[in-house]
Amino acid sequence: xxxxxxxxxxxxxxxxxxxxxxxxxxxxxxxxxxxxxxxxxxxxxxxxxxxxxxxxxxxxxxxxxxxxxxxxxxxxxxxxxxxxxxxxxxxxxxxxxxxxxxxxxxxxxxxxxxxxxxxxxxxxxxxxxxxxxxxxxxxxxxxxxxxxxxxxxxxxxxxxxxxxxxxxxxxxxxxxxxxxxxxxxxxxxxxxxxxxxxxxxxxxxxxxxxxxxxxxxxxxxxxxxxxxxxxxxxxxxxxxxxxxxxxxxxxxxxxxxxxxxxxxxxxxxxxxxxxxxxxxxxxxxxxxxxxxxxxxxxxxxxxxxxxxxxxxxxxxxxxxxxxxxxxxxxxxxxxxxxxxxxxxxxxxxxxxxxxxxxxxxxxxxxxxxxxxxxxxxxxxxxxxxxxxxxxxxxxxxxxxxxxxxxxxxxxxxxxxxxxxxxxxxxxxxxxxxxxxxxxxxxxxxxxxxxxxxxxxxxxx
Ligand SMILES: Cc1cc2nc3c(=O)[nH]c(=O)nc-3n(C[C@H](O)[C@H](O)[C@H](O)COP(=O)(O)O)c2cc1C
Numbered sequence: 001x002x003x004x005x006x007x008x009x010x011x012x013x014x015x016x017x018x019x020x021x022x023x024x025x026x027x028x029x030x031x032x033x034x035x036x037x038x039x040x041x042x043x044x045x046x047x048x049x050x051x052x053x054x055x056x057x058x059x060x061x062x063x064x065x066x067x068x069x070x071x072x073x074x075x076x077x078x079x080x081x082x083x084x085x086x087x088x089x090x091x092x093x094x095x096x097x098x099x100x101x102x103x104x105x106x107x108x109x110x111x112x113x114x115x116x117x118x119x120x121x122x123x124x125x126x127x128x129x130x131x132x133x134x135x136x137x138x139x140x141x142x143x144x145x146x147x148x149x150x151x152x153x154x155x156x157x158x159x160x161x162x163x164x165x166x167x168x169x170x171x172x173x174x175x176x177x178x179x180x181x182x183x184x185x186x187x188x189x190x191x192x193x194x195x196x197x198x199x200x201x202x203x204x205x206x207x208x209x210x211x212x213x214x215x216x217x218x219x220x221x222x223x224x225x226x227x228x229x230x231x232x233x234x235x236x237x238x239x240x241x242x243x244x245x246x247x248x249x250x251x252x253x254x255x256x257x258x259x260x261x262x263x264x265x266x267x268x269x270x271x272x273x274x275x276x277x278x279x280x281x282x283x284x285x286x287x288x289x290x291x292x293x294x295x296x297x298x299x300x301x302x303x304x305x306x307x308x309x310x311x312x313x314x315x316x317x318x319x320x321x322x323x324x325x326x327x328x329x330x331x332x333x334x335x336x337x338x339x340x341x342x343x344x345x346x347x348x349x350x351x352x353x354x355x356x357x358x359x360x361x362x363x364x365x366x367x368x369x370x371x372x373x374x375x376x377x378x379x380x381x382x383x384x385x386x387x388x389x390x391x392x393x394x395x396x397x398x399x400x401x402x403x404x405x406x407x408x409x410x411x412x413x414x415x416x417x418x419x420x421x422x423x424x425x426x427x428x429x430x431x432x433x434x435x436x437x438x439x440x441x442x443x444x445x446x447x448x449x450x451x452x453x454x455x456x457x458x459x460x
Contacts, residue, residue, distance in 0.1 A: 131349075138170070138200045140355075142169055144355060145356075147171070148168040148171040150174055150232070155173065157193055161400060162400070166367055169355075173203045173226075175232045175235055176191045176204060181216040199227055202228040208243055214262040217269075218266040229272070230274055231263060233256060248279075251279045257295060258296075261297055275290065278307045290328050303332060319351075332354055333354065334351050338359075341381050364418060387426050394418065394445075395446065397422075398419075402442060412439055412442055420436060423436065
């Protein structure tokens with residue numbers, strides 16, 4: 001297929017990421033540490049009481065995270081026992097031998113499919129059910145997989161590879177316009193490029209016309225063969241939503257369903273959906289949106305629990321992830337405000353999500369996946385690395401980027417944002433960042449790193 005030049009108005013990839021493009025597009029600045037908020041919910045307190053006979057370290061781990069960001073990791077035996085006991089209790093209830101006075105389970109049909117619902121049951125039981133691992137429609141290495149989020153201008157092939165090597169189980173491409181793909185726009189097709197070590201990988205599409213989305217899915221399946229096709233119903237960017245793409249679709253759930261159905265009909269690959277909680281506060285209804293996605297054929301649903309009008313402000317409402325987990329039968333991936341490994345662990349515990357997706361928390365910090373995995377396995381995570389390892393990984397990441405893009409100067413300039421993120425938190429970081437934000441070659445980057453590590457070099 002001949003790739004045509006990009007349509008007028010499309011921002012070329014080469015100029016896209018001089019530090020601020022994706023930030024400008026997505027309406028955010030640098031990753032900011034999220035304040036650790038006390039999140040007290042009825043569900044959590046019920047989960048507490050349910051697990052009260054478990055070891056005190058379990059309570060310590062969970063209660064400590066309500067007051068500080070340090071979590072005492074559980075031993076794996078404690079976690080396994082907690083999850084097994086939870087399931088056992090739930091099974092008793094589901095077999096109808098409940099001694100807990102729970103209301104009966106309702107069986108209902110939704111869009112022609114019979115489903116068992118525990119909505120209306122006491123949260124005690126649903127909390128237990130939620131800790132069961134779910135089966136994903138693509139291969140995953142862990143029962144609770146960690147995802148690198150799709151991020152325009154950030155989650156490109158080199159960063160995806162770095163994150164995979166540090167424990168991200170699944171990665172997703174940045175969102176790609178279905179129209180751009182159909183028209184053979186080179187910069188959009190560049191975004192679909194990936195390498196084998198990145199698998200399992202999803203290619204994410206956005207658009208508002210079911211037919212175009214179906215055609216793009218067909219094309220992506222044939223030409224790129226990812227492990228799944230993800231549909232973006234969350235992008236808040238003005239130029240996307242004004243054509244009803246991304247979260248713009250959330251104003252019309254019939255359209256959401258038609259898009260998913262059309263895409264499912266065009267590919268043999270699993271189709272997944274990434275949603276926000278609604279268009280605005282008045283229409284906020286993540287459960288209904290998720291049910292419509294499931295009914296349309298989505299096999300996995302990722303929820304970023306903010307509305308489009310929230311953009312990135314306020315807090316992601318994790319309680320909504322828990323509600324969606326209870327409502328649907330497919331795996332739900334929780335996303336939003338995970339800035340530390342402890343956050344990732346806590347999200348799973350609080351919401352029962354089947355997987356955890358990390359976006360801004362991974363900026364310059366691929367170690368977050370390794371650290372989160374340690375917590376999930378009951379191990380103590382390694383501390384975040386010092387300057388030497390950070391620089392080594394930044395250099396490796398940069399070399400991969402040059403390999404993919406070919407142009408040292410252009411790549412270096414686009415890479416400045418990553419450099420800024422990698423040095424965040426180091427002593428003298430602001431001075432270092434000032435220097436790195438002026439670099440025009442990888443050679444300069446290496447020199448600045450070397451001088452930082454051996455100040456004598458700078459004098460000589
Ligand atoms: C720079 C940037 C680019 C993003 N691009 C995409 C995208 O292409 N597709 C998508 O579904 N979400 C995109 N998002 C949203 C993230 O995937 C994620 O849902 C959001 O940042 C919340 O997660 P976090 O709190 O872990 O950052 C983007 C976010 C950022 C910050």
